[in-house]
Amino acid sequence: MSVQTILLDFSVDPARLGDECGQRAVFDQLETVLKDYIPNLVLSADVKIDGGSLKLLVGKKGTSVSTRLFDQGLVTVNIEYYKEENEAPLMDYKSAQVLENQLKKYLSVTKSQSYIPLKRCLFGRYYPSSDNRLLEYDIDEVLFDEQSPFQRVQVVHSKSLGNMLVLDDLQNIAEADLIYTETLMGRGVENYEGKEIIILGGGDGALLYELLKEKPKYVWMLEIDELVMKVSNKYLSTICGDVLEKRKGKNYEIIVEDCMLTLNKFMKEGRKLDYIFGDLTDIPISESACGELWEFMITILESAFKILKPSGKFMTHANGANCPESLKMYEEELLKLKPPVKFTKSKAFVPSFLEEWWFYQISFNTTDLGDA
The missing domain is CATH 3.30.160.110 (Sirohaem synthase, central domain)
Known part of the structure; x- marks a missing residue:
């Protein structure tokens, strides 16, 4: 109806x-x-x-x-x-x-x-593109809808995309989105075997699931929202496998808390990691690089590079290709970081976003600055 x-x-x-x-x-x-x-x-x-x-x-x-x-x-x-x-x-x-x-x-x-x-009905069929155009989805059922302490968590079913996780009324990931995870991790380009890795966010479990296939030494996943993991484990097992069934495995651990707590702990311990994944918020859409979301994102970047090895990389998703102004501001902020960094980027069409999405791979500009 x-x-x-x-x-x-x-x-x-x-x-x-x-x-x-x-x-x-x-x-x-x-x-x-x-x-x-x-x-x-x-x-x-x-x-x-x-x-x-x-x-x-x-x-x-x-x-x-x-x-x-x-x-x-x-x-x-x-x-x-x-x-x-x-x-x-x-x-x-x-x-x-x-x-x-x-x-x-x-x-x-x-x-x-x-x-x-x-x-227009009791469940949403429409979600925004990155540049706020209206996108219609072939959604025929709402499987889950509940408010967590942090956000509204929904799982809907799409005839073409399968089950899709929606957070605060924004499409997050669907069963058809393996390309998103593979582009984020640079599959076929990066070598994760024997590496130590942190995932910031990633509560749907898809990135952790795919990384574990690459035989890393250890992966820490830092997710604040228990409910996201619970519903992903139930409705998105095709993309997260069984990694969310338990909080600790032989070479991974899921820590349910604000990611900054663990980052600060690792800084105090002097740990150095090979990769850090930023699987948190998208780059904000705004007229200038200021405000709470920009400050949070910059804080994450600064903290991440304090615990990365000189050869380490920060891997993150950015925003849609139709938001060039936002992407430009992000790159300008990257160039302000101390120690200096360099970056490469890649792009992929993400099925559940119905648009092309940019991903960044950020590293120290010169290896001898890694311990600065």
Whole structure:
């Protein structure tokens, strides 16, 4: 069941909407055509507002049609109705296109656009891209939805992606996302055999699971949210195996606490590691590199390089390829780090993100600065 929303946009000569008489004539033409598509349609409200007018019509089974006429020549038509799961739609995309073409003839428009119906229901089908475009997913079921002390944790099922972990209403990882984990770890490029590694975050277990296949000496995974690990173990076992079944294995340990506590502990002990993975937050989208998230990310970077070996690397995901300004700011912050660092980067299309994503591999600029 869902509320279906059909949106249609039109551009007409602004002179036709310049006064009430002109707007009435355009609306009458709209109403005439709409009544052929929506049974029992009647005008319910007519409101004059700044910059134009708003008219509300209602029809069969509570269908509502709001039409907005803007003085600048823009006309919007929003149709909404309730649809049961197995009920035939009142209007699908094809019929919306037919309606659009019919209205174009009546209104003599210069431009028009009809949109695929939005399906608004009790569970989300829509998530944002990295640059805040709306993405629709083929989600057909919510498997888990609960608030942890840190974030909202959901697992939804997608027909094409399998089970998908969603944190605070943002897509995190799906069963189809092996490419994400392999690109993050640079599989085939980096050699993890016999290495000591820290994962910051990574509560879905996918990175730990794949790293253990590479025969590392030891891996510490530092995850603050117990609930993320619990639901990942239950619903995402295809990408995390059984590594979340227990908190300690022969060559790995999962520590459930703020990652900074362990980083500070390792600094005091003088430990030096081969790899540190930043599998925490994405690079923030902002006008400048300031604020709580940027400060947290920079603190993580500075702390990580205090416990990396001279030959060590910090591996992290960044953000979508459609956010070049954010990526540029991140690189500028990297160049400010002391001791100086250098970086390479790689890119992959991540299925559950529906876009290309950048990953960074950061190391000391010169090996003799590693112990500074």
